[in-house]
Amino acid sequence: xxxxxxxxxxxxxxxxxxxxxxxxxxxxxxxxxxxxxxxxxxxxxxxxxxxxxxxxxxxxxxxxxxxxxxxxxxxxxxxxxxxxxxxxxxxxxxxxxxxxxxxxxxxxxxxxxxxxxxxxxxxxxxxxxxxxxxxxx
Amino acid sequence: xxxxxxxxxxxxxxxxxxxxxxxxxxxxxxxxxxxxxxxxxxxxxxxxxxxxxxxxxxxxxxxxxxxxxxxxxxxxxxxxxxxxxxxxxxxxxxxxxxxxxxxxxxxxxxxxxxxxxxxxxxxx
Numbered sequence: 001x002x003x004x005x006x007x008x009x010x011x012x013x014x015x016x017x018x019x020x021x022x023x024x025x026x027x028x029x030x031x032x033x034x035x036x037x038x039x040x041x042x043x044x045x046x047x048x049x050x051x052x053x054x055x056x057x058x059x060x061x062x063x064x065x066x067x068x069x070x071x072x073x074x075x076x077x078x079x080x081x082x083x084x085x086x087x088x089x090x091x092x093x094x095x096x097x098x099x100x101x102x103x104x105x106x107x108x109x110x111x112x113x114x115x116x117x118x119x120x121x122x123x124x125x126x127x128x129x130x131x132x133x134x135x136x137x
Numbered sequence: 138x139x140x141x142x143x144x145x146x147x148x149x150x151x152x153x154x155x156x157x158x159x160x161x162x163x164x165x166x167x168x169x170x171x172x173x174x175x176x177x178x179x180x181x182x183x184x185x186x187x188x189x190x191x192x193x194x195x196x197x198x199x200x201x202x203x204x205x206x207x208x209x210x211x212x213x214x215x216x217x218x219x220x221x222x223x224x225x226x227x228x229x230x231x232x233x234x235x236x237x238x239x240x241x242x243x244x245x246x247x248x249x250x251x252x253x254x255x256x257x258x259x260x261x
Binding site: 008010048049058087088091107 | 203205206209210247249250251252253254255256258
């Protein structure tokens with residue numbers, strides 16, 4: 001069963017871009033071989049909020065993965081083994097996305113209902129003006 | 138009558154200062170409060186009297202601005218709810234509602250883990 005994950009990892013700042021691209025492609029291929037999909041964003045060099053080892057900054061990479069838990073586990077194992085990776089974090093996002101979709105749907109349905117009576121937004125505005133006037137005076 | 142007779146005797150026996158003080162206290166205690174009480178005891182009087190200054194009602198930023206996704210990557214948003222020491226600001230200070238505070242604290246902890254927010258102290 002495929003799920004959505006976000007794998008964020010930080011590599012050391014002095015890593016060559018070539019090596020980074022190679023690392024990313026191997027990670028992506030390991031996901032795709034397990035019948036998943038992966039998309040990668042490189043955030044670039046950023047300052048760390050605290051020192052990690054002896055590094056004050058690092059290159060942040062975000063991977064959006066849709067795969068099984070086992071595939072993500074494999075990605076994590078690879079990250080742990082790869083030496084230039086100084087930190088990583090995996091977050092499961094599918095349930096959150098489901099929740100957000102639900103809220104969005106609910107809001108859209110409400111908007112459609114409120115779209116019919118047009119003069120509704122006028123009355124609150126006047127009410128606000130009325131309440132504001134005594135407060136300022 | 139009996140009280141009146143006792144009071145002078147206390148003056149005579151206990152010296153000048155003590156009875157004067159006690160007499161002064163009594164008048165202060167009994168005098169001024171009696172005046173405000175009838176007025177203050179009226180409708181809504183004591184409630185407003187207890188509040189020294191007007192405090193604006195705090196509202197949840199996430200509910201007002203309809204921010205549903207509290208994400209660990211949004212450092213700028215999370216930093217608003219972290220004290221300078223790096224601690225998560227309590228709900229009673231920020232006014233964030235309970236469900237959002239729960240998500241917020243989780244996001245802050247995730248951000249700390251990936252070195253986007255500091256565990257302690259200000260970000261360098």
